[in-house]
Amino acid sequence: MNQRLPTLSLAALALLVVLAFIAFSVGRFSISPSELWTVLWAKLTGNTHTLPSTYDAVIFQIRGPRVIAAIFIGAALAGAGAVYQNMFRNPLVSPDILGVSSGAALGAVLAIFLSLPILAIQGFAFAGGLVAVAMVYFIGNAVRGHDPILALILTGVVVGTLLGSGIAMMKYLADPYNQLPAITFWLLGSLSSITPADLWIASPLVLVGLVPIFLLRWRMNVLSLSDDEARALGVNVARLRIIIVASATLVTAAAVSISGIIGWIGLLIPHAARLLIGPEFARMLPLTLLLGASYLLAVDTLARTMASIEIPPGVLTALIGTPLFLWLLAATNSRSKA
């Protein structure tokens, strides 16, 4: 499998580049590849071009941020999903297993309910995600006499449900004409309102969270063994786990705070990467990031072009994700038995 990695990663990178070109080109205002190239080249060299200024607006103000956001958020959610699946030794967990999504959602919904500005909604979402995971982590560690992994997952489920009822209460109390649509929109997730300013805040946070994950990528394998085995191999499991949980939470919270909740990517993409390259984390991580970016970019492009209204990408990821996941499940099963 070693020799498959460069080929597969290059193929995934090529796929991402092609998808990015398509995403820039298609839409209500279509731009041909040569026009796109002219505008980009002019921007790079600082020259002017002869095309109307609408092209600049569409490429740099409307589609550019959206394409970059899809790449960052897709990679972030897929990477965090791979981390959590590996750490919890369970291929069925997703980045929101420790309540980061429900925490972020409650924060955002609260901010919408209080009629705060966009920036505050994002800030509340980010803080909500971090607070929820910190809460789960400390409660989970305080519950003694259980397998620490099981305690964390169960605490995550319970706290997530509690936060969910908080969200339901806010929706019930919200102004149905003004606030409720905004809440629903946020809960379904969307990349349509992302501005360059959002990206300047969120993408560094995603990168900061990915750095420790990338540096510790080989040691993540040892973390997928039982705690006893990992500790006997010389790993300080408790310390490593808190670093990894903090990093993955930062990545997810930063992504979710600007996009709203987009499900399925963190569950589906690590599976696909594991099927293609095997579970060894150092080999799997780059492929996971690239595939996550490609998947969200493809889904978002479909979401804004396939109908006259925008389809929420969260709905599309589930529509495409469900059959794909079931197929992966069947494929993984038959492979491991072979």
Place this chain on the structure above:
Amino acid sequence: MAARGHEFALESVTVNASLIEARALAYGHPGRTLGRDINLDVAEGEVLCVLGPNGGGKTTLFRTLLALLPTHSGNISLRGKALHDCTDTERARMMAYVPQANNTYFAFTVRDVVLMGRTAHLGLFNRPGAKDIAAADVAMNELNITHLADKTITQISGGERQLALIARALAQESPLLIMDEPTASLDFGNQALILHEILRLKASGRSVLFCTHDPDHALQCADRALLLHHGNVLALGVPREVVTAANLRTLYDVEVQLIEDAARGHAFCRPRVRAVEAPPL
């Protein structure tokens, strides 16, 4: 007086030669002490077998020796250094843990699993290099599982998986291997294979501390046997001397006949299975 001095000298020699030593150890799960006054040591190149019924505290004792559970009282030392003063890396370089070969792993290749044994020799951010890959290859070669290197750990048999985990412990390059029921859930042939590997590990100068519930395993490949009864030491000594019908009756609550094969110098155990009389017609 002279005899005491001699005894003292002998004891200090033992201390120096011990890889691991427990003195007046009380162990158990937090809040529930299972056994007290445990004194044991494993010398360089020695095989010590812990015998006892299921639920008798074998695994808990091993987890305590591996510093995976805190001691309740008493001391454990590794080559004379207190266990709680050792760093994670120091511990891992002194003793390697071979868990029971269950199947809860991701589908790692056998080579990747064996490479994980190199963790204690790698920096926090390092990946295994050429030297580590070579060490893993040597370990797999020693256990004759090189042909399994590219197979996944989930698709090989239980016996092969146990060998892979032993190879991982060898790649760790620790002088002491602690094996938790290495023969459990293996078939007849694979059990014999694992016992053979334990003898080979001893022949290569390594020490092995393993546990089993089969007294024949202690008779076949251990230098000394420790009989663990409800968490406490019932007997510790040469297997032929401590694996007796009386001790086994205490341990397992069963009548055992020890059959001697004087010609080969072997002995083996045969539990008496109470016959059932045919019901009257």
